[in-house]
Amino acid sequence: MILYDYILSPECYTARLMAALLGKRFEQVAVDFHPGAEHRGAAFRQVNPAGRIPVLVDGPLTLTEPAAILNHLVADAPEWLGQGPLVQEWLARATHLAASLGGARAHEMLGQPGDLDRLQADGIMWLRILEAALTEARINGHAFLTGPAPTIADIAVFPHVALAPDGGVSLDDYPAIRLWLRAVRSLAGFIEMPGIHRLHDLSPEPNNEIGGDPVVASA
Amino acid sequence: MTRDIVNEWFPVAIAALLPTAPGRETLLLGQAIRITGVDGAPVVETLDGRKLPVKIAYGHVWTSLGEPGEIFPLPEATQPGRRLVDVGSVRVKCSPLRAVENFLDIAHFPFVHTDILGSEPHTEVYRYEVQIRDEIDEVWATKVRFYQPQAAKSAEGGTEIEYMYRVPHPTCSVLYKTSPPRPGEWDVITLFVQPLTEELCEVWPWMALFDDETSMAELIHFQQMIFMQDRSILENQLPRKLPLDPGMETPTRADMTSIAYRRWLKRNGISYGAQLVAA
Amino acid sequence: MPNWVPAALSADLSIATAMPAKTPLGELAIWRGGSGRVSAFHDRCPHRGMRLSHGFVRGEMLSCIYHGWRYDGTGQCRKIPAHPDLVPPAAVRAGRLACVEQGGLIWVAAEGTETAPPEVGGVLPLRSIAVERPIAEVAAALGIDGLMGKVSLPGCKEALTLALLDAQGRTVLHALMPEADAATRIAASRALEALRRGLETETTEAAQ
Numbered sequence: 001m002i003l004y005d006y007i008l009s010p011e012c013y014t015a016r017l018m019a020a021l022l023g024k025r026f027e028q029v030a031v032d033f034h035p036g037a038e039h040r041g042a043a044f045r046q047v048n049p050a051g052r053i054p055v056l057v058d059g060p061l062t063l064t065e066p067a068a069i070l071n072h073l074v075a076d077a078p079e080w081l082g083q084g085p086l087v088q089e090w091l092a093r094a095t096h097l098a099a100s101l102g103g104a105r106a107h108e109m110l111g112q113p114g115d116l117d118r119l120q121a122d123g124i125m126w127l128r129i130l131e132a133a134l135t136e137a138r139i140n141g142h143a144f145l146t147g148p149a150p151t152i153a154d155i156a157v158f159p160h161v162a163l164a165p166d167g168g169v170s171l172d173d174y175p176a177i178r179l180w181l182r183a184v185r186s187l188a189g190f191i192e193m194p195g196i197h198r199l200h201d202l203s204p205e206p207n208n209e210i211g212g213d214p215v216v217a218s219a
Numbered sequence: 220m221t222r223d224i225v226n227e228w229f230p231v232a233i234a235a236l237l238p239t240a241p242g243r244e245t246l247l248l249g250q251a252i253r254i255t256g257v258d259g260a261p262v263v264e265t266l267d268g269r270k271l272p273v274k275i276a277y278g279h280v281w282t283s284l285g286e287p288g289e290i291f292p293l294p295e296a297t298q299p300g301r302r303l304v305d306v307g308s309v310r311v312k313c314s315p316l317r318a319v320e321n322f323l324d325i326a327h328f329p330f331v332h333t334d335i336l337g338s339e340p341h342t343e344v345y346r347y348e349v350q351i352r353d354e355i356d357e358v359w360a361t362k363v364r365f366y367q368p369q370a371a372k373s374a375e376g377g378t379e380i381e382y383m384y385r386v387p388h389p390t391c392s393v394l395y396k397t398s399p400p401r402p403g404e405w406d407v408i409t410l411f412v413q414p415l416t417e418e419l420c421e422v423w424p425w426m427a428l429f430d431d432e433t434s435m436a437e438l439i440h441f442q443q444m445i446f447m448q449d450r451s452i453l454e455n456q457l458p459r460k461l462p463l464d465p466g467m468e469t470p471t472r473a474d475m476t477s478i479a480y481r482r483w484l485k486r487n488g489i490s491y492g493a494q495l496v497a498a
Numbered sequence: 499m500p501n502w503v504p505a506a507l508s509a510d511l512s513i514a515t516a517m518p519a520k521t522p523l524g525e526l527a528i529w530r531g532g533s534g535r536v537s538a539f540h541d542r543c544p545h546r547g548m549r550l551s552h553g554f555v556r557g558e559m560l561s562c563i564y565h566g567w568r569y570d571g572t573g574q575c576r577k578i579p580a581h582p583d584l585v586p587p588a589a590v591r592a593g594r595l596a597c598v599e600q601g602g603l604i605w606v607a608a609e610g611t612e613t614a615p616p617e618v619g620g621v622l623p624l625r626s627i628a629v630e631r632p633i634a635e636v637a638a639a640l641g642i643d644g645l646m647g648k649v650s651l652p653g654c655k656e657a658l659t660l661a662l663l664d665a666q667g668r669t670v671l672h673a674l675m676p677e678a679d680a681a682t683r684i685a686a687s688r689a690l691e692a693l694r695r696g697l698e699t700e701t702t703e704a705a706q
Binding site (some may be wrong): 004128132135136139140163173175178179182197199200201203206 | 506507510512514516518519552554556557558561563586597625626628664670680683684687688691
C-alpha cells in the first residue's frame with residue numbers, strides 16, 4: 001500500500017491514524033502540498049486526476065476519499081465498521097467538518113482563500129451538533145460516537161475537531177467533545193499529528209523523587 | 220545603538236514561487252502591501268502605489284517600508300553541497316518576537332516535539348554560552364547541547380546534538396546544528412518572520428542542509444511538522460506580545476538565549492511586538 | 499466582585515485532567531489530580547505565559563505543556579525539568595483561586611474567600627451549554643435572579659436546575675436534574691438545545 005501524504009492534512013492524518021491503530025504500515029510518499037502545490041501538477045494528476053490528497057494505492061485499487069480509505073483499511077478488522085446507519089451519517093458529516101473547520105484552518109494557517117467568518121460559523125454549528133450527539137452517547141454510557149467502541153466514524157471526525165483551534169475555533173465550550181477527544185487519544189496505537197500534542201499524563205513520571213503532594217488545600 | 224524596525228528587510232514571498240498577477244496582498248508592520256511577479260521578477264508596492272525596495276536573498280523576496288541597509292550575511296547559503304529548502308509560510312497569531320524567542324528555546328523539545336527533538340527523561344538543559352556581539356550587533360548562543368531522539372529527517376536513533384543560535388535581525392534567527400550525515404559541518408535552519416501586525420505574523424522557515432538522501436517534499440514536511448507543533452503553543456501564550464520588562468515572566472538559566480534576545484531588543488529600541496509595561 | 503462562581507460541572511472534569519474556563523475571575527485552568535481533588539489556577543504559566551489548561555496531570559501535579567514546569571495544588575512550582583536537580587524557589591507560583599466541589603458543580607472564588615458556595619442538593623449534573631448572549635439577557639429571559647434557578651422546559655418531565663456562568667460576554671448554563679433514566683435525560687438535553695436556539699434567535703430578532 002502507498003499513501004500519498006501531506007503531513008498537515010487532516011484527511012491524510014485520518015489514513016495514517018487508522019493504519020496506526022490497526023498496526024498496519026504503508027509506504028508514505030510525501031507530496032509538497034504547501035508551498036509547492038505539487039498536488040495540482042501534471043505528475044501528481046497521473047496518480048489522482050482530481051489533484052487531491054490523500055491517495056491510497058493498493059495494487060490495482062486507487063482510493064481518494066477518506067471514508068473509502070477507512071473502509072478499505074479496516075477490511076480485515078470489521079469491528080471498526082460499527083453497526084447501523086449512524087456510522088455512515090458521521091462519515092458524511094466528516095466531510096462537512098472538513099469543509100468548515102478544515103477550511104478555516106487552511107485559511108488561518110496557510111493563507112488559503114475562503115470566507116473565514118462563514119467557515120468558522122459553519123464549523124461551530126457542526127461542533128454543536130457533535131457535542132449534542134456525544135452528550136447523548138455519554139448518557140447512554142458510550143464513550144464513542146456510535147457506541148461503546150470506536151469505529152471508522154470516530155476516526156473520520158476526530159482530526160477536523162481536534163485541529164479546530166488551528167482555524168481559530170475554540171473547543172472550550174464542548175465538554176463532551178473534550179472527553180471524547182481524550183478517549184480517542186488514549187486508544188492503543190494512537191499517533192499524533194502537528195497541532196495535537198502527546199498526552200504526557202499517559203506516560204510515567206520519569207523519576208521518582210516527587211510522588212504525592214503533601215500539601216492539601218483547595219478552598 | 221538603536222535600529223528602526225521600519226528600515227529592516229522582511230521576507231514576504233518565496234523567490235521561486237512569485238504570486239502571479241493580480242499579485243498577493245499581505246501586511247507588513249500593519250501596512251497593506253502587494254507582491255506580484257512581473258516577467259519573473261518581484262514587484263512589491265503599498266496598496267496606494269508606493270514602490271518598495273526589493274531584495275532576493277536566502278530563497279525569499281525581502282522588502283522594507285523604510286530605507287534598508289545591507290541584509291544580514293548568511294555565507295552558508297552559497298556553500299557548495301547544501302540543499303536549499305523553501306519550507307513555505309505559516310501564519311501564527313502571536314507577536315513576531317514570541318515566534319523568534321520560541322525558536323531560540325530548547326527546553327520545550329521533550330514536551331512539544333516529543334520523540335523527535337526531545338524526550339523525557341532527557342530534559343536537562345546543560346550550561347551554554349551566550350553573548351551579545353556588539354561589533355556585529357548580533358546575539359549568539361554557542362555550545363548548546365541537547366539529547367534528541369530524531370534530530371533531523373536524516374537522523375537515525377537518539378543522539379546528543381550540538382547547536383549554535385544566532386539572532387542577526389529583530390525577527391530573524393539562524394540555527395546551526397550538527398549535521399548527522401556530515402560530522403564537522405553544521406546544518407543551517409532559519410526562521411524568518413514577517414510581522415503582519417504586532418500580534419500576527421507570517422513565518423517563513425528556510426534551510427540549507429547537508430542531506431542528499433531525503434526527498435525535498437520530505438524535508439519540507441519535517442520542518443513544517445516541527446513548526447506546527449510550536450504554533451499551538453505560540454497562539455496560547457499570554458500576553459500575545461513579548462514582555463520585555465523583567466518580572467513579568469520567570470526565566471531560568473536554560474533561558475539565557477531568550478534573556479539576551481530580550482536585552483538586545485531593548486538595547487536596540489525595538490518595541491514592535493513587545494509589551495513594555497506590566498498589563 | 500462576584501463571590502463564588504460555578505465554573506464547570508464536576509462530571510466534565512475527569513481524574514487527572516485539566517480544562518479551561520472563562521469566568522468573571524479571569525481565564526482559569528481547572529484541574530483534577532489523581533486523588534480526585536480539584537484546583538483552579540489563573541490560566542498562565544509564570545515562566546513563559548503558556549496557558550496551563552493545555553497542561554497535563556500526573557499524580558497531584560499539573561505540568562505546563564510548554565516546558566513541563568510542574569505545580570502542586572497550592573500553585574507552588576515543584577519541578578523545572580530543564581534543571582532536574584534544582585528545587586524551584588518559593589516565589590515561582592501559579593496564581594491560585596479558591597476551588598471546591600459542591601452539589602455536582604466546581605465552584606471558584608478569589609483566594610482566601612471564607613464563605614461557602616451555595617447549597618445545591620438532590621440533583622445530578624446533566625450538561626453544560628454555552629449561549630452566545632450576555633448573562634443579564636439570559637437570566638432575564640429565564641426569570642432567574644442571581645446565580646441559580648429552576649426552569650421547566652417543554653418536552654422535559656423534570657424541572658432543571660441551572661447555574662449561570664458569566665463567561666466574559668457569553669453565558670454558560672450548567673444544567674442539573676434529579677436522578678432519571680436515560681430517555682428522560684436525553685429529552686432534557688434536547689430541551690436545552692431548543693432553549694439555546696430560542697435565546698439566540700429571540701435576541702437576534704429583537705436586535706434587527
